[in-house]
Amino acid sequence: MASATVADSRVADGKWIARGAERTSLPRFLLWLSPWAVVLAAGVYAAGLCLYYGLNQTNMDNRFAFGLWIFLDLGMIALGAGAFFTGFLVYILKRAELRPILNTAVVVGFICYSGAVAILMIDVGQPLRAWFTFWHPNTHSMLTEVTFCISCYLLVLCLEYIPLLLRNRQLRKLPSFLVFEHQLHKLVPVLAGVGALLSFFHQGSLGGLYGVLRGRPFAFRQGIFIWPSTFFLFILSAIASGPSFLMLVTAAVEKLTGKRLVPVELFRRLGFISGVLLGIYVAAKSIDTLIWINFTSPAVGFAPWQYYMYKPFGTPILFAEIVLFGLLPAFLLTFRPTAERRGWLLSAAALACGGVLLNRFILTVQTLALPTLSFDEFLQYTPSWQEVASFTGVIAYGVIIYSLSYRYLPMFAPAKGEITDVSRH
Amino acid sequence: MSARYGMVIDVDRCTGCGACMVACSAENNVPALPQATARTGLTPLLVRTVANRAQGAARREAFIPIMCMHCEHETPCVSVCPQQAVEVDKATGIVMQMPQRCLGCRYCMTACPYHARYFNWWDPAWPAGMEKSLNPGVAVRMRGVVEKCNLCHARLHSAKEKAAAAGKREIDPADYIPACVEACPTAAIRFGNLSDRNDPVSQEANSPEAFRLLARLGTEPKVYYKSKEAWVRALAQSSSGRSSEPGSESQPAEVQHG
Numbered sequence: 001m002a003s004a005t006v007a008d009s010r011v012a013d014g015k016w017i018a019r020g021a022e023r024t025s026l027p028r029f030l031l032w033l034s035p036w037a038v039v040l041a042a043g044v045y046a047a048g049l050c051l052y053y054g055l056n057q058t059n060m061d062n063r064f065a066f067g068l069w070i071f072l073d074l075g076m077i078a079l080g081a082g083a084f085f086t087g088f089l090v091y092i093l094k095r096a097e098l099r100p101i102l103n104t105a106v107v108v109g110f111i112c113y114s115g116a117v118a119i120l121m122i123d124v125g126q127p128l129r130a131w132f133t134f135w136h137p138n139t140h141s142m143l144t145e146v147t148f149c150i151s152c153y154l155l156v157l158c159l160e161y162i163p164l165l166l167r168n169r170q171l172r173k174l175p176s177f178l179v180f181e182h183q184l185h186k187l188v189p190v191l192a193g194v195g196a197l198l199s200f201f202h203q204g205s206l207g208g209l210y211g212v213l214r215g216r217p218f219a220f221r222q223g224i225f226i227w228p229s230t231f232f233l234f235i236l237s238a239i240a241s242g243p244s245f246l247m248l249v250t251a252a253v254e255k256l257t258g259k260r261l262v263p264v265e266l267f268r269r270l271g272f273i274s275g276v277l278l279g280i281y282v283a284a285k286s287i288d289t290l291i292w293i294n295f296t297s298p299a300v301g302f303a304p305w306q307y308y309m310y311k312p313f314g315t316p317i318l319f320a321e322i323v324l325f326g327l328l329p330a331f332l333l334t335f336r337p338t339a340e341r342r343g344w345l346l347s348a349a350a351l352a353c354g355g356v357l358l359n360r361f362i363l364t365v366q367t368l369a370l371p372t373l374s375f376d377e378f379l380q381y382t383p384s385w386q387e388v389a390s391f392t393g394v395i396a397y398g399v400i401i402y403s404l405s406y407r408y409l410p411m412f413a414p415a416k417g418e419i420t421d422v423s424r425h
Numbered sequence: 426m427s428a429r430y431g432m433v434i435d436v437d438r439c440t441g442c443g444a445c446m447v448a449c450s451a452e453n454n455v456p457a458l459p460q461a462t463a464r465t466g467l468t469p470l471l472v473r474t475v476a477n478r479a480q481g482a483a484r485r486e487a488f489i490p491i492m493c494m495h496c497e498h499e500t501p502c503v504s505v506c507p508q509q510a511v512e513v514d515k516a517t518g519i520v521m522q523m524p525q526r527c528l529g530c531r532y533c534m535t536a537c538p539y540h541a542r543y544f545n546w547w548d549p550a551w552p553a554g555m556e557k558s559l560n561p562g563v564a565v566r567m568r569g570v571v572e573k574c575n576l577c578h579a580r581l582h583s584a585k586e587k588a589a590a591a592g593k594r595e596i597d598p599a600d601y602i603p604a605c606v607e608a609c610p611t612a613a614i615r616f617g618n619l620s621d622r623n624d625p626v627s628q629e630a631n632s633p634e635a636f637r638l639l640a641r642l643g644t645e646p647k648v649y650y651k652s653k654e655a656w657v658r659a660l661a662q663s664s665s666g667r668s669s670e671p672g673s674e675s676q677p678a679e680v681q682h683g
Contacts (some may be wrong), residue, residue, distance in 0.1 A: 054568045056528075056546040061464035063540050065531035125529020125544065127570025132508040133530060143507040143532050214642055215501040215538030302643035358453070372538040373638060374660050376473040 014265060018169050018410045022259075033403060036396040043393010046386040047122050059384040064368050069123045072391050074206055074360040076112040077150070078234070079353060082242030083109020083157065084199035087192035088300075089273070095119045099268060103164055103411045105246055110157045111401050115394040117154055122390060124133050142208040149202030156195040160188060176228040200235055207234025210363050217302040221292060221369045229288045230363070236284060240277035240313055241356035243270040244333075244349035251346050253406060261412045263343075271345050275333025278352055282326040289322070310378040313366050325355025429497070429518040430576055431619040431647030432491055434631040436657050438613035439472070441488035446470050448608030449492075452577055454563050456549040467543045469493070469574040474663070477656045487657050490605070490614065492574040493541045494638065494646030495520045501543065501644060502533035510571075518619075518647060519576050527570035538639050539646075540649050542573045576616075577603040598624075603662060619647060626645040 007169035011017060012026040050057045060067045061335065089095040121127045133147045166181035204227065210219035211228025221228040247270045248347070253262050293304040308315045332338045332348035339345055369379045383391075405411055445504070449455065449470040458466065472657040477485045487586040496502075497518055503511045510526040511533055513519070523544075534542040548568045559565070566572050584600035599616070606616040617626025629635060634651040636658050652658055 029617060054546060054548070055544070056460070056465070060531075061462070061546075062466075062534065062543050063464060065534035065544065097577045123530075125531070125571075126527065126567075129508075132526060136508045136526060138504075138506055138509045141532075143505065147616045209532070212505070213501065213536050214499055214644060215536050215639075217642070221666050231636075263622075286482065291570075299641075301639070302644065368535065373540070375473060376540070 011241060013408075016168065016170050016408050018408075021254075021410075023407050028408060029403070033400060036403075039396035040393050041398060043391075044179065044388045044395060046389035046393065049386055050122050050390070051127065055123075055383060057386045059382055059387065061381075062148050063379055064369060064381040066364055068380055068387045068391055069119050071361050071364045073116045073119055073123075074364060075357045076116045076394070077203070077206060078238040078241060078356045079245040080109045081113025081114075081199065081203060081238035082114075082240070082246040083160075084153070084192075084195045085239045086246065086377075087160070088196040091189040091192035092196060097266065100266055100412060101246055101250065101270065103409070104159045104250055105403045106157065106164060106250055107402055107411065108246060110154075110161045111398040112156045113150065113157055115397055117150060117392055119390065128373050130368070142205045142212055145205040146202050146209065149198045149205065153195055153198040153202060156191050156198065158197070159184065160191055163188065164409050164411075203235045203238040204231040206230045210367060213367070214300075214304045215372065216367050216370075217297050217300050217372070217412045218307050218361060218370050220296065220300070221288065222296050229284075229291075233281065233288060234286055236277060236281040237356045237359060240274055241352050243274040243374075244329075244352040246270060246354060247274070247349045248346065249402070251342075253402075259404075267345060268339055268343070271333040271339050271349065274328050274349065274352055276338070278326060278330035278333065278355075282330055284320060285322060285326065289318070307366075308368055310370070313362070313369070315359075317362065317366075319356050321355060325351050325358055329355065426547050427516045427620070428516075428655075429619040430616070431495065431518070431626065431630065431649065433615045433617075433626050433635065433651055435613045436487050436489060436650050436652040437623065437654065439488040439609075439610060440613075441472055441474060442610065444608045445490055445605035445611055445614060446472060446517060448604040449574070451558070452560055452563065452579075452604035454549075454565050455557050456547075456565075457470045458547050458550065458553055458656065460547065462560055465546050467545065467572065469541075469543060469572065471541075474655075485654065485656065487652070487654070489570045489650070489660065491541060491638075492605075493520055494539050494644075495576070496644035496646050498643060498645035501536040501538065502530075505532045505536045507532070516552070517581065519578065519581075520573075521578070522571065522573050524564070524566045524570040525574055529569040529571065531571060538642060538644075542571050545569060568641060580604070586657055597610075620647045634658070636655065 011023060017023050046057075050273070058067060062072070083105045086098055086102055090098050090102055100141075121130065124130065130147075133144060137144045137148070163181045163185045164183075166177045171177050172181075207230035208228055209223040210216070211223065211230030213219050221230050221231070223229045223231060247267055250262055251267075297304045297307075308318065328350040329351035331345055333352065338348065365381075371378055446468065450457070453469060455467045455469065459523050461467070465667075470490055472488050473488045475487050475489055479485065495513075495518060497513065500511075500513055500520055502515055503520065506558075507530065508526055508528055509525045510528070512523075514521050529544070531544055534540075534544060541591065545566050549565050560579070579598070580603065581601050584596040587600055587603050588594070588596045603616055606614045615626050615629065617624040619627045619630055621627055629651060630649040632651060634653055635649045636651070637646050637649055638661055640646070640661055650657075650660075
């Protein structure tokens with residue numbers, strides 16, 4: 001992944017790289033992967049400890065029953081929303097100009113969702129009982145909806161990833177793979193539609209996870225029918241930040257490879273979509289916050305100011321969430337003079353992604369830290385090294401999968417399979 | 426006839442001796458784990474110490490036993506469990522936990538406003554020889570599942586078996602008394618059927634001195650507390666009380682000890 005690239009004939013694994021594509025030498029590529037592999041190995045070891053010895057390896061406890069991992073799950077799934085949303089825009093709304101980013105969206109989505117599912121499997125006390133949720137489902141539980149939709153959507157992402165995988169130069173030589181890929185590719189628009197439906201629901205249900213908690217007035221929200229307002233806010237914030245995250249990932253790859261991989265106009269288009277949706281989200285979030293402060297929370301005996309009397313969760317964090325990481329990037333992404341400058345555009349995209357992560361952090365961590373009983377104390381929690389290592393291991397896993405996909409698959413090629421990425425130099 | 430089992434805990438009578446906690450642990454085979462901390466231990470019944478904010482002679486302390494409140498309206502832990510491991514028994518009103526089905530996701534613990542649910546962070550273990558003292562009527566819970574107070578459900582089973590053996594359909598109330606109620610030396614914890622207007626516990630629950638913790642959440646807990654002290658009754662309020670003037674008699678509480 002270094003900037004120096006050579007033609008495929010001079011690369012040891014050149015026959016696996018798409019014809020005409022320029023990739024760095026194999027030793028340099030392995031050098032790039034090696035630190036990530038070490039981080040991933042540490043993560044696997046930490047996860048193994050948690051599975052073998054149990055969750056006593058973490059610093060979670062009876063009151064801080066959720067911790068770093070739930071934040072990671074919610075954050076990754078929000079950022080991975082670019083996958084389903086781009087598919088929705090391209091195949092359902094026929095926005096063909098977004099097609100060059102589609103493969104990246106699928107790979108990023110696959111990484112985010114598979115990483116989140118892996119962490120979820122460590123995060124439960126009895127992972128071997130995961131199938132119980134399908135066998136004895138409680139249809140009233142938001143977690144049931146999340147489990148069903150995420151499992152199904154991960155399957156959809158696998159089915160979307162396989163055609164890309166089968167477009168590898170060597171795998172294409174196998175006739176059965178070629179036929180399979182061709183048939184599967186015809187299904188992709190259907191998969192995109194199914195994926196969009198599943199994703200709208202599970203993004204919402206993840207918001208509903210906390211929004212339905214009547215016993216946690218900081219998180220509890222009124223809503224429409226069975227869905228609390230956080231259901232809709234999570235969908236909005238996910239589809240607002242997903243395109244921004246895709247933009248950031250693509251920009252990072254462009255920087256590392258020294259290539260222009262997608263048209264400049266595509267970034268502006270993604271930024272505009274992200275900015276408009278973020279603006280709608282900020283407006284909805286502001287109205288929701290006002291309703292919560294004035295009606296929902298006081299109705300159950302909690303004065304809203306008391307949520308913000310504990311450091312570091314003061315009112316500045318609310319301001320940061322809505323204005324600094326919401327309104328500001330929405331403006332920067334849609335205001336033409338800033339949207340046309342790459343630096344401003346990417347900075348705004350980073351703020352938008354930071355905003356959705358901050359929102360997930362507040363909802364998961366601040367909710368648990370705050371007292372409910374009058375004689376409760378504000379709690380603090382510091383993740384154990386096993387939790388942190390598992391967390392970073394998933395990030396390393398993502399980098400490795402993306403790196404391998406970029407090297408060996410036609411990530412930024414049109415559907416025909418010919419690489420179009422060219423060196424800027 | 427269905428019952429609504431509940432409790433009234435007289436805070437003014439509670440001396441904080443902890444006999445209820447010990448009885449609960451012994452009855453329900455709760456392991457004593459040396460590696461557990463105040464935040465990771467298993468305490469289905471936990472006596473917490475609270476004090477008013479006054480100093481010197483005006484300072485007052487009280488003990489508040491906390492266990493599952495067996496909420497009966499929109500029971501927070503029941504609706505969230507993804508695999509129906511928690512349910513409200515319609516015949517008794519007891520909120521039941523099925524460890525055999527529990528995934529250990531801990532969503533119910535997050536949902537409980539009373540922090541009355543506990544996770545088995547470790548494998549259950551007892552000092553050598555102590556396993557002979559285990560209650561054969563209660564299954565030991567494995568690592569990785571959630572547990573909580575079930576109002577000594579094994580005792581209810583025994584009472585039902587006794588009634589059935591005698592050819593009766595209803596149990597004798599004297600045969601079903603949770604271990605904490607039985608162990609309390611000052612009779613601060615009382616247990617009964619809240620649906621029965623003639624039951625003394627039902628009458629106490631409706632007395633002016635009775636209150637419930639976080640009642641405004643609307644979950645209708647079936648564990649009541651009572652006290653003549655205004656500052657203790659103010660414990661029912663949310664944590665908004667902590668911002669008031671120090672020493673205010675009407676406001677609770679500053680600290681808890683395990």
